Structures are given as C-alpha cells and as structure tokens.
C-alpha cells in the first residue's frame with residue numbers, strides 16, 4: 547500500500563534536497579508496507595530508527611544550504627525542524643511502548659508530519675535557492 551506519493555509539485559527546485567525528500571517519503575512507505583505485511587516489531591523499530599536518523603541528516607543539510615543562499619527565514623525554519631525532531635522522538639517513544647500500533651494511525655501521523663513540512667514550509671525557501 548503506497549500511502550504517500552511523490553508529486554512533481556513537491557519539488558523545491560534543488561535536486562539534492564528533492565532526492566532527500568523522496569527518500570523520506572520512501573522510508574515512510576516502507577514502514578507502512580512492513581506494518582501491512584505483519585513484520586515483527588524489531589523490523590519496524592529498525593525502519594523508524596532509520597527514518598529518525600535520516601531526518602536529522604536531511605535537516606542539517608537543508609539548513610546548511612539555506613544558510614549558504616542567505617534564506618531570510620532560516621531561524622524560523624530551524625525552529626520548525628527542532629519541533630519536528632521532537633515530535634518524531636515522542637512518536638517513536640509511543641510506538642516503542644505500544645504493543646500493537648495501528649497502521650492507519652502511524653501513517654496518518656507520519657504523513658501529516660512530513661507533508662505538512664515538505665509541501666508547505668520547504669516550498670517557501672524554494673524561490674531563494676540559487677540556480
């Protein structure tokens with residue numbers, strides 16, 4: 547079940563960042579599929595771990611690129627990343643402690659968590675990126 551589908555309009559106009567966003571989407575789908583097919587808990591935790599780690603890597607790189615191009619709202623964007631990291635950590639803790647996390651609930655959270663950011667907030671820096 548592909549729960550999240552990448553669309554061209556999500557592009558921020560930077561190939562590297564788009565690839566990273568696509569990878570995040572792929573990781574969320576991977577988790578959805580693993581849950582659907584009844585994967586064991588350690589396998590799900592491993593995917594979530596990977597997602598949390600890759601999210602940190604992506605945020606750092608994005609911030610570095612935004613710094614380079616002098617994005618005026620970088621401080622606000624950084625703050626948003628801090629909040630997202632915290633939300634994911636809380637979510638991860640809940641997921642870890644719940645015996646049977648529901649796929650729909652998990653996917654709704656991750657979809658909102660990622661989409662809300664990539665589709666709305668990340669789009670705002672797009673015009674400031676160099677060619």
Ligand SMILES: [Fe+2]
Pocket residue numbers: 567604608664668
């Ligand atoms: Fe991003």
Ligand SMILES: [Fe+2]
Pocket residue numbers: 608623627663667668
């Ligand atoms: Fe971002």
